[in-house]
Structures are given as C-alpha cells and as structure tokens.
Amino acid sequence: MATVLISGLGLIGSSIARMIKQDHRELTIIGSDPDDETAQFLLNHQLIDRRQTFSEAAPLADFIILAGPVSVILEQINVLATLSLKSDVLVTDVGSTKETIMKTANQLIQNDINFIGGHPMAGSDRSGSRFGSSELFNNATYFIVGQTKNNRKLAQFQQLLSKAAIHWQPISSSSHDQLVCELSHLPHVIATTLVNTAVDDLEGEPLGLRAAAGGFKDTTRIAAADPTMWTAIMMNNTDRINQSLTQFQQHLAQFQKALTAHDESTIKQFLKRARTSRKSVDERK
Amino acid sequence: MATVLISGLGLIGSSIARMIKQDHRELTIIGSDPDDETAQFLLNHQLIDRRQTFSEAAPLADFIILAGPVSVILEQINVLATLSLKSDVLVTDVGSTKETIMKTANQLIQNDINFIGGHPMAGSDRSGSRFGSSELFNNATYFIVGQTKNNRKLAQFQQLLSKAAIHWQPISSSSHDQLVCELSHLPHVIATTLVNTAVDDLEGEPLGLRAAAGGFKDTTRIAAADPTMWTAIMMNNTDRINQSLTQFQQHLAQFQKALTAHDESTIKQFLKRARTSRKSVDERK
Numbered sequence: 001m002a003t004v005l006i007s008g009l010g011l012i013g014s015s016i017a018r019m020i021k022q023d024h025r026e027l028t029i030i031g032s033d034p035d036d037e038t039a040q041f042l043l044n045h046q047l048i049d050r051r052q053t054f055s056e057a058a059p060l061a062d063f064i065i066l067a068g069p070v071s072v073i074l075e076q077i078n079v080l081a082t083l084s085l086k087s088d089v090l091v092t093d094v095g096s097t098k099e100t101i102m103k104t105a106n107q108l109i110q111n112d113i114n115f116i117g118g119h120p121m122a123g124s125d126r127s128g129s130r131f132g133s134s135e136l137f138n139n140a141t142y143f144i145v146g147q148t149k150n151n152r153k154l155a156q157f158q159q160l161l162s163k164a165a166i167h168w169q170p171i172s173s174s175s176h177d178q179l180v181c182e183l184s185h186l187p188h189v190i191a192t193t194l195v196n197t198a199v200d201d202l203e204g205e206p207l208g209l210r211a212a213a214g215g216f217k218d219t220t221r222i223a224a225a226d227p228t229m230w231t232a233i234m235m236n237n238t239d240r241i242n243q244s245l246t247q248f249q250q251h252l253a254q255f256q257k258a259l260t261a262h263d264e265s266t267i268k269q270f271l272k273r274a275r276t277s278r279k280s281v282d283e284r285k
Numbered sequence: 286m287a288t289v290l291i292s293g294l295g296l297i298g299s300s301i302a303r304m305i306k307q308d309h310r311e312l313t314i315i316g317s318d319p320d321d322e323t324a325q326f327l328l329n330h331q332l333i334d335r336r337q338t339f340s341e342a343a344p345l346a347d348f349i350i351l352a353g354p355v356s357v358i359l360e361q362i363n364v365l366a367t368l369s370l371k372s373d374v375l376v377t378d379v380g381s382t383k384e385t386i387m388k389t390a391n392q393l394i395q396n397d398i399n400f401i402g403g404h405p406m407a408g409s410d411r412s413g414s415r416f417g418s419s420e421l422f423n424n425a426t427y428f429i430v431g432q433t434k435n436n437r438k439l440a441q442f443q444q445l446l447s448k449a450a451i452h453w454q455p456i457s458s459s460s461h462d463q464l465v466c467e468l469s470h471l472p473h474v475i476a477t478t479l480v481n482t483a484v485d486d487l488e489g490e491p492l493g494l495r496a497a498a499g500g501f502k503d504t505t506r507i508a509a510a511d512p513t514m515w516t517a518i519m520m521n522n523t524d525r526i527n528q529s530l531t532q533f534q535q536h537l538a539q540f541q542k543a544l545t546a547h548d549e550s551t552i553k554q555f556l557k558r559a560r561t562s563r564k565s566v567d568e569r570k
Binding site: 121122123124125140141169171175178179182183184186187188189190191192193194195196197198199200201202205207208209210211212213214215216217218219220221222223224225226227228230231234235238241242244245246247248249251252255256259260262264267268270271272273274275277278279280281282 | 408410460469474478481483484485486492496497499500506510513515520523527529532533534540549552557558560562563566567
C-alpha cells in the first residue's frame with residue numbers, strides 16, 4: 001500500500017488530497033504543513049491519514065508532492081537532498097515557476113532520485129485548504145517538466161488524479177516560465193496595480209469601489225490571491241516578468257498616444273484586435 | 286396607456302424591454318434600431334410592439350430611452366431638439382459617460398424638456414440583444430444625473446424597472462465620469478492591452494493562449510466587449526482616461542522598480558495592499 005506525502009495543505013495540496021481520497025482510499029496520505037489549524041482541518045475531514053513533519057515523513061513516502069509556495073519548495077528540495085529516501089520514490093512539485101525549481105532539483109536527479117516538475121494550471125483568488133476541491137483540476141492543463149527515470153511511477157501518479165480529465169502537457173522549464181509569465185504572472189501584476197491605482201484615484205470619493213460592477217470585479221479578482229505565494233513567484237520569475245511589464249508598457253503607451261491624438265480608428269483597431277484574440281480563448285475550449 | 290420608445294436594442298436596450306414587458310404589459314414599446322436582424326429578434330420575441338424610425342417614434346412617446354453607444358446618443362439628442370415632443374415626455378439615456386451627454390442635452394433642458402441622464406452599472410462582455418436579460422440590472426447601481434422638472438415622471442420610469450431592486454444613485458456628471466473612469470474605462474484599456482501584449486509575446490509559442498486558466502480569463506474577459514461602444518466611450522471621457530492611464534503607469538513603474546531591485550518586502554506590501562482593497566469590494570455587497 002503506497003504512501004503519499006503532501007507537503008503544503010493549502011488550496012492545491014488539499015485539492016490533491018481530496019482527489020486521492022475520493023478515488024484511491026487504499027493509499028495512505030501523510031500531510032505536512034506548518035499551520036496547525038490547516039492540518040487539523042484535513043485530519044478532521046479525513047483528507048489526510050496523519051500529520052508528520054516533512055523530514056520525518058519524506059523517507060516513508062512513495063510519492064512526495066511539494067505543494068507549498070515556490071520559496072518553500074526550493075527549501076524542501078534542499079532538505080530532501082540530505083535525507084535517505086525510498087529508492088523508487090517519485091518527487092514532484094506544483095510550483096508556479098519551473099526554472100529555479102528544476103535547477104535546484106538537479107542535485108536530486110544527479111543522485112538518481114526520480115524528480116519531475118509539475119504545475120497544474122488551476123487556482124483561485126481564494127486561498128487555503130477550506131477552498132480546495134476535488135474538482136479544481138477538472139479539464140485543466142497540467143505542465144510536466146523534465147525526464148522521469150521511471151515512467152511507470154509517473155503513470156501511477158497521473159492515475160491518482162485521473163478523474164479530473166487533466167490535459168498533461170510536457171514542456172521545457174523555460175517555455176513554461178515564459179508562458180505562465182504572460183498568462184498568469186503579468187495579469188497578476190496588472191490586476192494588482194489596477195486596484196491600487198483605483199483606490200488612490202478614488203480617495204475622497206464617497207462611493208468609491210462600492211459602485212464597481214462586473215467589469216472591475218472580473219478584471220481585478222486575482223488581486224485578492226495570497227500575497228505570500230505570489231511574492232515567491234515574483235522572486236522566481238523576475239526577469240521574464242520584468243520584460244513582460246516593459247512590453248505591456250509599450251503597448252499601453254501606443255494606446256495612450258492614440259487616445260491623446262483622439263485617433264478614433266487606431267483606438268478601435270486596438271480594441272478590435274483584443275476582442276478577436278480574447279474571444280478565441282473561449283472558443284478553443 | 287403610455288408609450289415607451291427604446292432606441293438601440295442591444296444588450297442594455299433589449300434588457301430594459303424585457304423588464305418592462307415582464308411586469309408592465311399594458312405599455313406600448315416602440316423599438317428603434319438600424320439593424321434589421323436585431324429589431325426582428327425583438328419583434329419575434331414580443332419584446333417590442335412595433336419598430337419605427339427614431340424621428341417618427343419620438344413625438345409619440347411618453348418615455349424616450351436612448352440606449353445606443355454614446356456617439357449615437359449625442360446625435361439623437363440633437364435630433365430630438367428639432368422635433369416636436371410630447372410636453373411631459375421624459376427623455377433619458379443609458380450612456381457610459383455623462384459629461385458630454387449632459388452638455389449636449391442642455392438644449393433640450395432649456396426648451397423645457399424633461400431630460401435626466403442615466404447609467405446602469407451593468408454590462409457584459411457579450412453584446413447584442415440575444416444576450417439581454419430581464420435580470421441584468423438586478424441589485425446594480427444606476428446613476429442618475431441632473432434635475433428632473435417632473436419628479437412623478439421619473440418615479441414612473443423607476444417603477445418600470447422596480448423588479449430589479451436597483452440602487453438609484455444621484456451623482457454629478459463630473460463625479461460620475463471620474464468614478465466610471467476608474468472602475469470601468471481604465472480596467473477596459475488595461476484588459477485590452479493585456480490581451481494584445483500576451484498575443485504578441487507568445488507569437489510562435491504553439492501552446493499560446495490555449496493554456497490560459499481562470500486568472501487570465503477573468504482579467505481579460507471585458508476585452509471581448511463591443512469595440513464600437515467602447516471606442517465611443519474612449520472618445521467621450523478621453524482626458525480622464527488619459528490621466529488615469531498616467532496614474533496607472535506610475536503605480537506600475539513603482540512595482541517594476543521593486544521587482545528589478547528584488548525588493549521582496551516592497552513587492553509583498555504592494556500585493557497585500559491590493560488584496561485588502563479587492564477583498565473589501567466583495568464584502569461590502
């Protein structure tokens with residue numbers, strides 16, 4: 001009977017526990033999380049079988065899933081390098097950036113430990129174990145980075161999550177980090193900046209944010225996400241985010257130039273182009 | 286039996302027709318729209334009683350609701366000034382900017398015509414009569430600009446939409462335009478720019494926008510909205526949008542400075558501040 005260690009029992013970690021417990025009750029799940037309340041919540045709901053510290057649990061596990069913020073994942077990879085793990089363990093993570101993680105994991109791979117980077121493209125503006133769901137990954141893209149030395153073991157891991165109809169997508173760490181930079185990290189910075197700008201500009205306006213309708217709410221929803229997780233992402237994909245911000249600013253400057261010039265046809269062209277691209281996102285799914 | 290003229294039978298106009306037809310079948314609704322297919326759709330669904338040109342219908346109406354893009358509303362106010370309207374008609378509009386509209390409507394007000402500016406804070410990324418709904422305004426803020434000479438008539442208009450539990454909010458045209466600039470126009474420009482940036486940056490990346498998850502989709506949803514309507518908004522609230530864009534760029538530059546410096550605590554502070562503000566938007570409702 002295999003043992004799964006899930007380290008980090010927040011939105012993603014607790015969702016993985018829910019998926020496994022729903023369809024594979026024969027497995028033992030050890031949960032590891034520094035937060036007592038979080039761990040107790042998972043114990044109370046029988047989503048984990050027991051709680052243990054990371055260093056205690058790792059040597060017992062057949063699957064180790066690192067589901068903390070990127071900064072914690074990096075630390076834990078360093079810890080794993082000092083432990084005596086099972087010879088056929090699969091170590092994987094769910095971090096939102098992959099290049100720094102794969103570089104750090106190299107010490108495991110060189111020691112013949114089976115490490116595969118992973119990143120499910122699923123999330124929420126709500127963080128924490130209470131908001132996890134066994135349906136969070138349904139139909140999502142799940143990026144897989146690196147070569148496994150044991151295909152059977154990776155297939156077993158994928159089997160654990162099979163009910164979610166995940167689209168498993170192999171990708172290089174650099175392609176991954178560029179893609180999520182555009183589709184996730186840049187939008188996050190922009191949504192955050194939008195909120196801070198609106199709050200400052202509407203200071204003293206009694207109605208203020210209260211009058212916000214669906215447009216503002218949708219556009220800024222992700223700004224409510226966990227700042228700790230997102231700070232770690234910013235610190236680990238810094239150069240790409242920086243570059244995207246510069247690109248974004250250039251596009252914005254072009255629009256502002258057309259606006260200042262009251263150039264109706266350029267403004268309309270800009271809006272039309274975005275509309276066509278944005279509509280294609282929904283149509284493809 | 287009162288007659289209502291709705292000019293512009295898109296998302297908002299057709300939603301108003303739906304609301305009135307649901308609760309006030311005794312009224313006659315004349316629909317006016319340049320698009321044959323749109324008008325036929327409303328006739329087929331008995332959401333309007335007949336279709337007439339704007340100039341023919343306006344002199345017959347007790348309520349005239351201007352529900353086209355801002356550019357069309359401005360033209361139609363000029364047309365109304367040349368027509369002989371009923372003496373106690375209420376003319377109102379649903380345009381997303383109010384200052385240029387109130388200035389143009391001054392010629393009506395000076396001729397003793399009862400004009401009230403209006404703006405329901407409800408919309409969708411989907412445009413057109415097919416996506417209208419009798420529930421579109423439910424619990425929304427509906428801004429009211431200007432003084433009516435006939436309070437009873439305004440109350441009657443509000444009564445027509447009473448099922449929606451609208452929050453009627455009197456406001457000056459300049460406060461209105463500043464508020465919607467921050468809560469609607471700026472987010473629209475930003476969402477649009479985000480899509481155009483991502484498309485350009487991901488050119489040649491086979492996965493591209495297809496891998497987009499909820500964060501990107503939410504943040505850019507409004508970029509799919511009608512470019513004609515939004516171009517008119519940009520042309521009518523130009524100076525404020527321009528100023529907000531400059532403010533936004535300054536906030537973004539501050540973030541980028543912290544990012545470049547790998548200044549973790551400033552990054553986290555920026556994200557935390559946005560989170561607190563964004564969470565308050567949902568909690569207030």
